[in-house]
Amino acid sequence: xxxxxxxxxxxxxxxxxxxxxxxxxxxxxxxxxxxxxxxxxxxxxxxxxxxxxxxxxxxxxxxxxxxxxxxxxxxxxxxxxxxxxxxxxxxxxxxxxxxxxxxxxxxxxxxxxxxxxxxxxxxxxxxxxxxxxxxxxxxxxxxxxxxxxxxxxxxxxxxxxxxxxxxxxxxxxxxxxxxxxxxxxxxxxxxxxxxxxxxxxxxxxxxxxxxxxxxxxxxxxxxxxxxxxxxxxxxxxxxxxxxxxxxxxxxxxxxxxxxxxxxxxxxxxxxxxxxxxxxxxxxxxxxxxxxxxxxxxxxxxxxxxxxxxxxxxxxxxxxxxxxxxxxxxxxxxxxxx
Amino acid sequence: xxxxxxxxxxxxxxxxxxxxxxxxxxxxxxxxxxxxxxxxxxxxxxxxxxxxxxxxxxxxxxxxxxxxxxxxxxxxxxxxxxxxxxxxxxxxxxxxxxxxxxxxxxxxxxxxxxxxxxxxxxxxxxxxxxxxxxxxxxxxxxxxxxxxxxxxxxxxxxxxxxxxxxxxxxxxxxxxxxxxxxxxxxxxxxxxxxxxxxxxxxxxxxxxxxxxxxxxxxxxxxxxxxxxxxxxxxxxxxxxxxxxxxxxxxxxxxxxxxxxxx
Numbered sequence: 001x002x003x004x005x006x007x008x009x010x011x012x013x014x015x016x017x018x019x020x021x022x023x024x025x026x027x028x029x030x031x032x033x034x035x036x037x038x039x040x041x042x043x044x045x046x047x048x049x050x051x052x053x054x055x056x057x058x059x060x061x062x063x064x065x066x067x068x069x070x071x072x073x074x075x076x077x078x079x080x081x082x083x084x085x086x087x088x089x090x091x092x093x094x095x096x097x098x099x100x101x102x103x104x105x106x107x108x109x110x111x112x113x114x115x116x117x118x119x120x121x122x123x124x125x126x127x128x129x130x131x132x133x134x135x136x137x138x139x140x141x142x143x144x145x146x147x148x149x150x151x152x153x154x155x156x157x158x159x160x161x162x163x164x165x166x167x168x169x170x171x172x173x174x175x176x177x178x179x180x181x182x183x184x185x186x187x188x189x190x191x192x193x194x195x196x197x198x199x200x201x202x203x204x205x206x207x208x209x210x211x212x213x214x215x216x217x218x219x220x221x222x223x224x225x226x227x228x229x230x231x232x233x234x235x236x237x238x239x240x241x242x243x244x245x246x247x248x249x250x251x252x253x254x255x256x257x258x259x260x261x262x263x264x265x266x267x268x269x270x271x272x273x274x275x276x277x278x279x280x281x282x283x284x285x286x287x288x289x290x291x292x293x294x295x296x297x298x299x300x301x302x303x304x305x306x307x308x309x310x311x312x313x314x315x316x317x318x319x320x321x322x323x324x325x326x327x328x329x330x331x332x333x334x335x336x337x
Numbered sequence: 338x339x340x341x342x343x344x345x346x347x348x349x350x351x352x353x354x355x356x357x358x359x360x361x362x363x364x365x366x367x368x369x370x371x372x373x374x375x376x377x378x379x380x381x382x383x384x385x386x387x388x389x390x391x392x393x394x395x396x397x398x399x400x401x402x403x404x405x406x407x408x409x410x411x412x413x414x415x416x417x418x419x420x421x422x423x424x425x426x427x428x429x430x431x432x433x434x435x436x437x438x439x440x441x442x443x444x445x446x447x448x449x450x451x452x453x454x455x456x457x458x459x460x461x462x463x464x465x466x467x468x469x470x471x472x473x474x475x476x477x478x479x480x481x482x483x484x485x486x487x488x489x490x491x492x493x494x495x496x497x498x499x500x501x502x503x504x505x506x507x508x509x510x511x512x513x514x515x516x517x518x519x520x521x522x523x524x525x526x527x528x529x530x531x532x533x534x535x536x537x538x539x540x541x542x543x544x545x546x547x548x549x550x551x552x553x554x555x556x557x558x559x560x561x562x563x564x565x566x567x568x569x570x571x572x573x574x575x576x577x578x579x580x581x582x583x584x585x586x587x588x589x590x591x592x593x594x595x596x597x598x599x
Contacts, residue, residue: 119466205502312580
């Protein structure tokens with residue numbers, strides 16, 4: 001029977017959103033393959049966390065609870081995943097979130113098992129031969145690519161948070177009768193050279209106000225903004241219409257915007273009611289991060305910019321003229337209109 | 338402190354500043370690179386800068402790159418920045434390799450030399466962006482690794498202090514060589530190439546190795562040796578039907594406010 005393993009991440013006892021998405025998607029895939037779904041739980045003092053998985057229709061939980069797993073140590077975590085494959089057999093696939101940990105651990109596990117790893121997937125599906133179709137934004141970000149690992153198992157992938165379709169009608173349809181998960185506990189194994197990585201100090205990152213992810217309105221800028229001054233114009237517009245500011249990678253590389261403002265494959269996934277894309281060409285790398293049925297407007301000087309295929313309203317114009325005119329009109333409008 | 342032997346893995350990538358001109362050949366499903374100049378992957382420059390700083394006071398910095406012969410000029414750039422020698426791992430058999438097949442070639446090149454204390458890579462490439470080659474090199478070399486380091490300094494003969502951050506926590510680590518480290522852009526500011534560097538680079542060598550020189554199994558490298566394959570590319574379907582607006586800035590501004598309820 002085909003086994004699907006999901007590496008489960010938690011932070012301070014809370015199930016990571018991506019892990020929940022993967023467990024829901026893993027269930028759908030397992031049912032289509034007439035297989036089983038397992039959650040991999042590695043950490044220190046995590047027994048109480050099992051209850052967080054209640055209701056997720058998991059067949060097996062493989063848990064390694066050890067003080068050696070108190071922080072993410074690449075060698076120890078990799079060795080313990082490999083040990084799970086030794087103990088329970090090679091699964092058909094192992095799915096990780098495209099988080100710091102997942103993007104470090106998944107390729108290492110894949111290399112140890114001489115198999116493939118698809119990075120930063122935004123969609124998963126199966127073909128008729130039961131290969132996992134791993135959808136990633138492709139070359140240059142203008143298209144999607146389908147990555148397949150046809151001759152090696154397990155199929156290893158990291159999946160971007162917020163990208164999978166885990167809508168209820170999909171996941172409920174797969175409601176096979178699954179009893180309570182079977183818990184398998186293992187001792188941690190320690191590889192050579194564990195002492196080569198020592199934790200000296202860990203401190204929580206300052207919690208930043210998440211302006212982008214919940215924003216109702218977003219004004220996003222790209223390379224076409226052209227400079228810091230233009231960026232200020234964009235920020236003024238955002239402030240005027242009570243929108244959060246977003247950016248593409250080129251705008252961030254230019255230093256106009258902070259890395260936290262990146263929308264897209266390498267950044268945030270957003271779901272605004274209104275999205276303004278200004279000076280953005282419309283690479284999939286960026287567009288893939290904009291979800292939902294909100295209204296989208298693009299302003300770009302290039303009528304052939306791909307962004308015009310992904311918006312409701314397109315304006316071929318120089319933003320340096322249009323945005324000041326818009327700010328002007330916004331200030332003049334009556335407050336009650 | 339004892340001098341270090343440092344290897345830096347470098348990937349030539351299409352110039353990010355011109356990436357919007359990248360096209361895909363619909364027949365071969367590969368990137369059309371013609372006319373787009375190759376540059377050193379931005380984060381690999383940070384790795385090289387870190388290597389040059391760590392070797393101050395003696396030691397060796399060797400650059401390794403799996404690339405077509407046309408990439409030689411980007412390797413010359415690494416020598417002008419301050420690397421001591423460069424190895425271009427180049428063979429038709431390497432073409433189309435995924436991250437694991439690429440890591441195998443780089444590891445074969447690295448293992449052909451005397452052992453290194455430290456192997457540095459950029460955290461990810463600008464074009465592929467998978468961030469997988471660094472950890473996979475480490476696994477194949479049997480070395481520990483730490484990814485996405487944003488602070489790095491020498492602590493003593495055998496250890497380095499490194500800082501990393503995940504989604505929630507910043508961690509200060511003490512790591513022991515030999516190991517593999519991948520670096521973030523915020524680690525340092527890569528130096529600009531000086532005229533003196535360009536002159537010095539002329540006296541340094543770029544050694545080219547092919548598959549036979551490296552003794553790699555052709556079945557393990559390139560497209561054929563890659564566990565992952567790209568089956569197709571497709572344009573994302575969009576249910577959006579765009580309505581294009583025209584007019585003066587004032588007219589457009591009014592229409593925006595009205596239609597969008599601003």
